[in-house]
Amino acid sequence: MTFPLRIALIGAGVMGRQHCQHLQRCDEVQLCAIADPGPQAEAFAAEHGVPYFADHRWMLEQVRPEAVIVANPNALHVSTALDCIAAGIPVLLEKPVGVHLDEVRELVAASERHGVPVLVGHHRRHNPLIARAHELLRDGALGRLTTVTALWQLQKPASYYDIPWRREPGAGMLLTNLIHDLDLLRHLCGEVRRVQAFTSNAVRGFANEDCAAVLLQFENGALGTLTGSDAVAAPWSWELDSGENPVYPRQADQPCYLLAGTDGALNIPQLKRWHYAEPGAGWHQPLLQEQEGYPHEEALDRQLRHFVQVARGLAAPLVSAADAGRTLALIEAIRRAAECGQACRPETI
Numbered sequence: 001m002t003f004p005l006r007i008a009l010i011g012a013g014v015m016g017r018q019h020c021q022h023l024q025r026c027d028e029v030q031l032c033a034i035a036d037p038g039p040q041a042e043a044f045a046a047e048h049g050v051p052y053f054a055d056h057r058w059m060l061e062q063v064r065p066e067a068v069i070v071a072n073p074n075a076l077h078v079s080t081a082l083d084c085i086a087a088g089i090p091v092l093l094e095k096p097v098g099v100h101l102d103e104v105r106e107l108v109a110a111s112e113r114h115g116v117p118v119l120v121g122h123h124r125r126h127n128p129l130i131a132r133a134h135e136l137l138r139d140g141a142l143g144r145l146t147t148v149t150a151l152w153q154l155q156k157p158a159s160y161y162d163i164p165w166r167r168e169p170g171a172g173m174l175l176t177n178l179i180h181d182l183d184l185l186r187h188l189c190g191e192v193r194r195v196q197a198f199t200s201n202a203v204r205g206f207a208n209e210d211c212a213a214v215l216l217q218f219e220n221g222a223l224g225t226l227t228g229s230d231a232v233a234a235p236w237s238w239e240l241d242s243g244e245n246p247v248y249p250r251q252a253d254q255p256c257y258l259l260a261g262t263d264g265a266l267n268i269p270q271l272k273r274w275h276y277a278e279p280g281a282g283w284h285q286p287l288l289q290e291q292e293g294y295p296h297e298e299a300l301d302r303q304l305r306h307f308v309q310v311a312r313g314l315a316a317p318l319v320s321a322a323d324a325g326r327t328l329a330l331i332e333a334i335r336r337a338a339e340c341g342q343a344c345r346p347e348t349i
């Protein structure tokens with residue numbers, strides 16, 4: 001008989017609490033401690049009947065969890081994950097993997113040196129609809145992928161920014177939100193060779209961008225655009241369109257990604273696929289539409305079960321620190337491109 005994996009949570013804010021809900025309904029795991037210096041965390045730990053620690057290092061020493069979920073502010077991700085790795089404890093680390101590539105390189109090296117796996121929380125890759133889209137692209141259902149259009153346009157309420165770290169360097173729309181879309185684009189469409197970009201903070205006026213327009217050139221020759229804003233009353237985003245998280249009222253008929261190839265096109269998250277009866281038939285012929293199916297299962301539940309396998313040494317991370325580092329490299333290239341006005345290549349990890 002296998003006992004539930006004893007998992008501790010570091011960082012019990014919005015995302016940490018979401019992880020807790022998933023921990024509670026998975027019989028393969030057991031929440032064993034919470035570490036968070038914030039004012040509400042102790043009461044939250046008491047509600048869950050687990051020991052509370054203000055300092056995660058003390059928790060690691062005292063509780064010796066078998067695995068840890070880290071959901072603290074972005075700028076603390078790498079240092080916290082390094083503490084877990086030094087203690088030999090596998091980590092599910094929320095995205096972004098870090099805020100600078102240099103610290104991520106250190107994390108990748110430490111994970112390899114100690115043989116302790118890190119799974120990064122780009123949970124959308126675990127969504128069954130993305131798994132199906134990935135299969136379709138891999139199997140050539142669209143022919144040669146040619147153009148990619150990605151949208152992330154919604155409105156965060158002003159109160160979202162009441163929490164100071166969300167307004168500071170190390171946060172921002174690129175690193176907090178578009179990183180998810182860029183990670184999915186890499187996963188579905190392949191690595192990006194070069195980017196060009198404009199960013200703006202004209203609406204909110206914070207140190208970080210609230211609007212971005214990005215041009216993407218993929219290694220396979222496909223070209224793409226990603227436009228994002230967190231300050232517009234608009235329905236085009238994974239959050240509103242996918243129905244993945246019920247806290248966002250859904251716009252089920254609106255797509256956020258449009259992928260087009262020489263033999264077909266696919267919209268996401270609806271997973272409608274268009275093609276001609278005869279490949280290459282062209283615009284005078286009816287364009288046929290198919291509805292692709294996929295099993296309905298929550299991405300965070302699937303990610304958690306995958307993490308159990310990773311922590312037990314039975315699976316390699318679907319999103320390793322090095323892989324997530326390549327998505328971070330893309331964010332850094334976009335920032336550089338926006339600053340210098342030139343096309344930029346993502347650095348290698």
Ligand SMILES: NC(=O)c1ccc[n+]([C@@H]2O[C@H](COP(=O)([O-])OP(=O)(O)OC[C@H]3O[C@@H](n4cnc5c(N)ncnc54)[C@H](O)[C@@H]3O)[C@@H](O)[C@H]2O)c1
Nearest residue numbers: 011012013014015016035036038071072073074094095096
């Ligand atoms: N996967 C996703 O879709 C998703 C969604 C939201 C947030 N996130 C990520 O989760 C992380 C947390 O975001 P959030 O919105 O929950 O933020 P939040 O501010 O609501 O929560 C952060 C928590 O970390 C705690 N904290 C601060 N310093 C700490 C420390 N030294 N040790 C332990 N805990 C500490 C804070 O007290 C707070 O409770 C971020 O990295 C964010 O990018 C991921």
